[in-house]
Amino acid sequence: MLIGSIEAGGTKFVCAVGNEDYQIKDRAVFPTTTPAETLAKVIDYFKQFDLSALGIASFGPIEIRKNSSKYGYITNTPKPHWKNTNFVGPLQQALNVPMTWTTDVNGSAYGEYIMASLANEHTDSLVYYTIGTGVGAGTVIAGQLLGSLGHPEMGHVFVKRHPDDLNFSGICPFHSDCLEGLVSGPTFEARTGRPGKDVSLNDPVWDIMANYVAQAALQTTLTIRPDKIVFGGGVISEPFLIKIRTAFEQLLNGYLELPPLDQYLVMPAIVNNGSATIGNLALALKSLNA
Amino acid sequence: MLIGSIEAGGTKFVCAVGNEDYQIKDRAVFPTTTPAETLAKVIDYFKQFDLSALGIASFGPIEIRKNSSKYGYITNTPKPHWKNTNFVGPLQQALNVPMTWTTDVNGSAYGEYIMASLANEHTDSLVYYTIGTGVGAGTVIAGQLLGSLGHPEMGHVFVKRHPDDLNFSGICPFHSDCLEGLVSGPTFEARTGRPGKDVSLNDPVWDIMANYVAQAALQTTLTIRPDKIVFGGGVISEPFLIKIRTAFEQLLNGYLELPPLDQYLVMPAIVNNGSATIGNLALALKSLNA
Ligand SMILES: Nc1ncnc2c1ncn2[C@@H]1O[C@H](COP(=O)(O)OP(=O)(O)O)[C@@H](O)[C@H]1O
Ligand SMILES: Nc1ncnc2c1ncn2[C@@H]1O[C@H](COP(=O)(O)OP(=O)(O)O)[C@@H](O)[C@H]1O
Ligand SMILES: [Zn+2]
Ligand SMILES: [Zn+2]
Numbered sequence: 001m002l003i004g005s006i007e008a009g010g011t012k013f014v015c016a017v018g019n020e021d022y023q024i025k026d027r028a029v030f031p032t033t034t035p036a037e038t039l040a041k042v043i044d045y046f047k048q049f050d051l052s053a054l055g056i057a058s059f060g061p062i063e064i065r066k067n068s069s070k071y072g073y074i075t076n077t078p079k080p081h082w083k084n085t086n087f088v089g090p091l092q093q094a095l096n097v098p099m100t101w102t103t104d105v106n107g108s109a110y111g112e113y114i115m116a117s118l119a120n121e122h123t124d125s126l127v128y129y130t131i132g133t134g135v136g137a138g139t140v141i142a143g144q145l146l147g148s149l150g151h152p153e154m155g156h157v158f159v160k161r162h163p164d165d166l167n168f169s170g171i172c173p174f175h176s177d178c179l180e181g182l183v184s185g186p187t188f189e190a191r192t193g194r195p196g197k198d199v200s201l202n203d204p205v206w207d208i209m210a211n212y213v214a215q216a217a218l219q220t221t222l223t224i225r226p227d228k229i230v231f232g233g234g235v236i237s238e239p240f241l242i243k244i245r246t247a248f249e250q251l252l253n254g255y256l257e258l259p260p261l262d263q264y265l266v267m268p269a270i271v272n273n274g275s276a277t278i279g280n281l282a283l284a285l286k287s288l289n290a
Numbered sequence: 291m292l293i294g295s296i297e298a299g300g301t302k303f304v305c306a307v308g309n310e311d312y313q314i315k316d317r318a319v320f321p322t323t324t325p326a327e328t329l330a331k332v333i334d335y336f337k338q339f340d341l342s343a344l345g346i347a348s349f350g351p352i353e354i355r356k357n358s359s360k361y362g363y364i365t366n367t368p369k370p371h372w373k374n375t376n377f378v379g380p381l382q383q384a385l386n387v388p389m390t391w392t393t394d395v396n397g398s399a400y401g402e403y404i405m406a407s408l409a410n411e412h413t414d415s416l417v418y419y420t421i422g423t424g425v426g427a428g429t430v431i432a433g434q435l436l437g438s439l440g441h442p443e444m445g446h447v448f449v450k451r452h453p454d455d456l457n458f459s460g461i462c463p464f465h466s467d468c469l470e471g472l473v474s475g476p477t478f479e480a481r482t483g484r485p486g487k488d489v490s491l492n493d494p495v496w497d498i499m500a501n502y503v504a505q506a507a508l509q510t511t512l513t514i515r516p517d518k519i520v521f522g523g524g525v526i527s528e529p530f531l532i533k534i535r536t537a538f539e540q541l542l543n544g545y546l547e548l549p550p551l552d553q554y555l556v557m558p559a560i561v562n563n564g565s566a567t568i569g570n571l572a573l574a575l576k577s578l579n580a
Contacts (some may be wrong), residue, residue, distance in 0.1 A: 141431065152514070265548075
């Protein structure tokens with residue numbers, strides 16, 4: 001059986017075809033231009049295969065409430081051309097297979113949850129953060145994606161400002177100094193004039209970043225009590241995660257018993273940003289069996 | 291059928307007996323002194339009734355993982371005499387009926403969830419905050435209490451400090467200026483020298499409080515996307531909630547579509563702090579039917 005996956009990002013669409021054992025059989029990447037152009041390429045690509053289902057994980061915000069007339073839409077994104085775009089509708093019409101529809105971070109969270117199950121980890125619940133061009137998170141609890149009124153938007157919470165960072169006003173167009181406004185990739189350019197990859201890990205800006213990400217992890221820990229928190233996205237690396245763990249431990253101050261932090265605050269188990277593809281295959285398979 | 295309920299607080303234990311229609315048949319209150327003394331009174335009280343089950347909601351932190359050898363214990367509470375106390379064990383031995391065991395705020399959250407179901411509200415998920423001597427919250431998602439590694443401790447998250455409150459260092463013994471350290475009842479004494487009930491609602495301290503509570507509600511909204519958020523505890527009143535809604539709306543800045551805020555950020559549906567009693571009855575009933 002073949003299942004399709006679309007990971008729709010702001011710069012590119014990653015399409016893949018896999019089977020029920022999560023083996024990837026084919027893969028293609030298309031730039032994110034206009035909806036008409038990009039979706040046409042995606043449709044042409046998947047028409048080559050005899051798909052049984054398709055899993056889609058998209059940048060957002062998106063409408064995921066099945067009872068909404070806008071189900072399957074990208075809603076009020078600032079991204080040019082994509083505001084209020086029917087995404088699932090045209091695909092459904094052209095491909096006519098069962099489809100699942102969730103956010104990119106939900107797809108990644110679900111992929112990591114499935115991988116933990118396959119590895120026989122005891123993981124009932126998990127949060128997946130991406131720290132990239134934007135900041136977002138998805139949560140799986142007992143095999144279910146969280147969010148009843150809509151998908152979470154955990155990138156836009158407020159955190160306590162770091163004393164050495166009070167002059168930085170933050171770059172979120174909605175909230176200035178929400179989490180995304182303080183730790184997304186482009187904040188490196190805004191704070192230092194250089195892209196993050198050119199800022200040495202010894203630069204104090206990384207400690208400020210670690211403090212904020214640790215506060216977010218602490219909020220999640222105290223709110224959800226997940227079995228683990230996974231961090232992906234271009235800003236994340238194992239050395240940065242070490243700083244995050246140190247900051248987290250200081251903030252928590254022994255208040256809760258948690259697993260060893262190197263097993264609790266972790267990189268994705270699925271390498272090369274592949275979490276969402278596996279998550280999409282799994283969500284589509286689950287919908288077939290539902 | 292008769293079901294017992296214990297709401298164990300730091301100053302008093304509220305015991306009640308009700309039936310499967312949530313009608314309260316009897317009620318008794320005992321001061322929280324030592325475990326031996328208080329639990330003996332509770333046992334004597336319930337021995338008068340032919341209980342089928344008992345629901346317990348306790349101050350914390352408590353051990354709720356069934357596979358732990360400390361299940362049923364109050365763990366590292368700062369409250370004198372109660373640290374590392376086996377709570378469920380002696381009750382189980384003396385009363386020998388099925389018992390449920392959760393936190394006070396989880397009990398309240400579940401009571402409000404049940405009440406919403408009985409009122410045919412479409413409430414799949416709900417968060418209940420108490421802002422009293424301490425700050426805490428419980429969450430129900432699709433009928434289940436949240437928390438896989440343990441119960442949430444949402445009172446101890448960090449928030450962005452209010453510009454007019456930077457000189458207040460906060461009173462949480464673990465984290466200084468976490469949410470509880472900034473908005474629990476005793477912060478009124480710490481900031482103004484007067485108890486909260488004597489501080490006029492026009493005093494700017496209430497706006498600072500509203501901003502912090504609104505940030506907590508925003509964190510919860512963005513993380514959980516619940517159908518509603520209920521606020522209980524001595525600090526909460528409808529006029530204060532109006533300030534909280536105003537602050538919340540400013541912070542959210544139109545980022546998400548939500549229900550009208552006067553239906554989203556609300557007082558308990560169950561009056562007189564009765565939420566936990568109803569929640570206990572419901573949880574105990576559910577355990578009988580499981
Ligand atoms: N080594 C690095 N250190 C810090 N930031 C980085 C690094 N590499 C990439 N980034 C930043 O990560 C962001 C891209 O994140 P990524 O997750 O790859 O893409 P997207 O979020 O667009 O899907 C950019 O802002 C980029 O500058
Ligand atoms: N009208 C009020 N305004 C502000 N704070 C109040 C008011 N009434 C009581 N409080 C505060 O609420 C706290 C008690 O909260 P409550 O929920 O009643 O009890 P507990 O948390 O101990 O169960 C105390 O710190 C008290 O000063
Ligand atoms: Zn924001
Ligand atoms: Zn604290």
